[in-house]
Amino acid sequence: MQPMPSHRQAIAADIRNQISTGQIKAGERLPSEARLASRYTVSTATLRSALAVLQGEGLVEKIHGKGNYVRYPLRRITYVGGVRGTKAEPPAESALRISVRTTNVQAHGQLIDLLRVPADTPLTEYFCLSHEGESPHSLARIYVPRDLSPTDVPDESPCFKCIEAQLAVLRPPLTEVRERVTTRPPTPEEAASLRISSALAVLAITRVAADNTGRVVEAGLSVLPGDRADAFFTTRHMTEEKGKSE
Amino acid sequence: MQPMPSHRQAIAADIRNQISTGQIKAGERLPSEARLASRYTVSTATLRSALAVLQGEGLVEKIHGKGNYVRYPLRRITYVGGVRGTKAEPPAESALRISVRTTNVQAHGQLIDLLRVPADTPLTEYFCLSHEGESPHSLARIYVPRDLSPTDVPDESPCFKCIEAQLAVLRPPLTEVRERVTTRPPTPEEAASLRISSALAVLAITRVAADNTGRVVEAGLSVLPGDRADAFFTTRHMTEEKGKSE
DNA sequence: GAGTGGTCTAGACCACGAG
DNA sequence: TCGTGGTCTAGACCACTCA
Numbered sequence: 001m002q003p004m005p006s007h008r009q010a011i012a013a014d015i016r017n018q019i020s021t022g023q024i025k026a027g028e029r030l031p032s033e034a035r036l037a038s039r040y041t042v043s044t045a046t047l048r049s050a051l052a053v054l055q056g057e058g059l060v061e062k063i064h065g066k067g068n069y070v071r072y073p074l075r076r077i078t079y080v081g082g083v084r085g086t087k088a089e090p091p092a093e094s095a096l097r098i099s100v101r102t103t104n105v106q107a108h109g110q111l112i113d114l115l116r117v118p119a120d121t122p123l124t125e126y127f128c129l130s131h132e133g134e135s136p137h138s139l140a141r142i143y144v145p146r147d148l149s150p151t152d153v154p155d156e157s158p159c160f161k162c163i164e165a166q167l168a169v170l171r172p173p174l175t176e177v178r179e180r181v182t183t184r185p186p187t188p189e190e191a192a193s194l195r196i197s198s199a200l201a202v203l204a205i206t207r208v209a210a211d212n213t214g215r216v217v218e219a220g221l222s223v224l225p226g227d228r229a230d231a232f233f234t235t236r237h238m239t240e241e242k243g244k245s246e
Numbered sequence: 247m248q249p250m251p252s253h254r255q256a257i258a259a260d261i262r263n264q265i266s267t268g269q270i271k272a273g274e275r276l277p278s279e280a281r282l283a284s285r286y287t288v289s290t291a292t293l294r295s296a297l298a299v300l301q302g303e304g305l306v307e308k309i310h311g312k313g314n315y316v317r318y319p320l321r322r323i324t325y326v327g328g329v330r331g332t333k334a335e336p337p338a339e340s341a342l343r344i345s346v347r348t349t350n351v352q353a354h355g356q357l358i359d360l361l362r363v364p365a366d367t368p369l370t371e372y373f374c375l376s377h378e379g380e381s382p383h384s385l386a387r388i389y390v391p392r393d394l395s396p397t398d399v400p401d402e403s404p405c406f407k408c409i410e411a412q413l414a415v416l417r418p419p420l421t422e423v424r425e426r427v428t429t430r431p432p433t434p435e436e437a438a439s440l441r442i443s444s445a446l447a448v449l450a451i452t453r454v455a456a457d458n459t460g461r462v463v464e465a466g467l468s469v470l471p472g473d474r475a476d477a478f479f480t481t482r483h484m485t486e487e488k489g490k491s492e
Numbered sequence: 493g494a495g496t497g498g499t500c501t502a503g504a505c506c507a508c509g510a511g
Numbered sequence: 512t513c514g515t516g517g518t519c520t521a522g523a524c525c526a527c528t529c530a
Contacts, residue, residue: 006499009434032515043501045291048516053444056431065508065515082481175483182476183429183447185302201429201447201472226447230428233327233479237421252518278496289520294497310497311527 007042011050014040019059019070030060030068056199058227077137077224079205081179081233096137098130104146111143114208114219122146129193136194138229140222148217172211174218180206181231186223194225201226253288257296260286265305265316276306276314298445304473308443323383323470325451327425327479344376350392357389360454360465368392375439382440384475386468394463418457420464426452427477432469440471447472 018024030036030051037047051068054060061069107121115123123143130137183201191198207220224231264270276282276297283293297314300306307315353367361369369389376383429447437444453466470477 083483177481179479183472226429233425235423
């Protein structure tokens with residue numbers, strides 16, 4: 001635990017330390033890369049690779065033409081897995097704005113497997129982009145079989161909750177949710193939408209929900225910025241084989 | 247959807263295409279970086295940054311001193327969340343070797359919160375490194391309160407299953423498991439252990455298991471290589487408020 | 493020791509943001 | 512226009528693998 005042979009890591013560690021000790025405060029701009037390079041007596045390429053480390057850690061945000069900025073302590077995004085919507089969600093949501101674009105599509109590609117429907121089955125796609133204040137929050141595409149989706153939804157719905165509520169009355173309660181979490185580099189579009197660099201990984205979550213007949217009634221593909229998102233899952237086991245009281 | 251101004255992306259796209267069309271097959275070595283650089287008439291630095299893109303996508307594996315290799319279609323690592331160990335796990339594990347190092351530690355830092363114990367509570371740490379064939383698979387540190395852990399474990403246990411079995415008899419069945427999934431860059435140690443580049447994100451999973459008294463009996467910190475791991479969670483809802491049959 | 497990737501240098505030129 | 516970060520070059524030298 002002392003492998004620090006590279007200038008890159010040494011410089012990253014030094015700047016990281018300055019940030020965590022408050023010598024450089026959140027929101028402040030770092031000296032320019034040229035200035036930092038000469039201060040550390042390294043080339044600009046080396047200095048940039050050090051900043052890339054910090055950027056990957058979500059500590060520094062690079063803005064082309066402006067400078068490198070220390071990130072504000074990030075309000076973390078928590079994706080809560082499992083069966084939702086049955087009870088009122090403990091929202092605790094602050095100023096979370098969700099914009100939804102509703103379109104009609106046909107089952108294709110992985111959707112066929114996820115929803116367990118034949119190809120070209122009519123689906124409704126909800127394309128959701130949520131913001132918390134200024135900063136983009138998450139990106140999700142939710143697919144629902146057409147016969148389970150409300151028909152009278154305007155193309156631009158102001159309220160995601162409304163859609164959720166409408167969905168809830170159209171189908172039996174959900175009984176099983178399967179979720180798969182992976183990480184990968186963002187596509188260029190995702191990087192732009194979430195305003196993260198393509199160097200930063202995203203959390204990608206595939207969610208499939210089935211009702212009590214076993215029918216898959218919803219598939220969701222969510223993408224969250226890796227530097228401030230985590231996914232949380234709670235599993236309870238009712239101790240079936242032992243038949244304990246609680 | 248046509249932003250490809252950079253040599254880096256163009257070269258990455260070209261090589262990616264050669265891989266996906268089978269012109270370069272899995273397991274094969276790419277030409278040396280110097281050779282590729284001259285073929286594309288770019289500098290080695292630019293070519294290396296193109297390879298870094300493919301590496302981030304898990305398509306290419308760089309091996310210092312040997313070359314750049316096309317990855318085999320990745321055998322994905324699936325972390326299965328939820329309550330385990332109660333039923334025999336559907337293993338499907340091929341040649342998964344797990345080496346375990348057992349040490350005694352005291353509760354500190356985040357372990358205090360995770361296990362809900364006072365500071366310096368005696369714990370047993372199981373440091374697990376699993377391999378599948380040649381390639382490192384995952385890294386985990388599991389913490390168990392000392393009074394629930396077997397005492398007669400040799401420092402180097404050949405068999406992780408044995409430890410699991412011993413743990414199982416020492417405590418009531420688990421009833422609740424909470425898991426948090428995040429992604430971040432690997433520490434240098436993690437990158438070395440998992441043999442991934444520090445450019446590749448890892449999936450970090452924090453798992454806390456409680457028994458039927460509500461006591462936290464186990465905390466696990468797992469790290470999986472982001473290019474081939476995913477975490478899978480299944481949640482069932484017994485439709486308590488409606489009291490449906492199934 | 494030959495060949496490979498890993499790190500780094502000292503520049504050049506381009507693209508973006510703000511005044 | 513000026514200062515910033517983004518991309519790139521043409522090398523140098525080091526570290527690792529393998530015969």
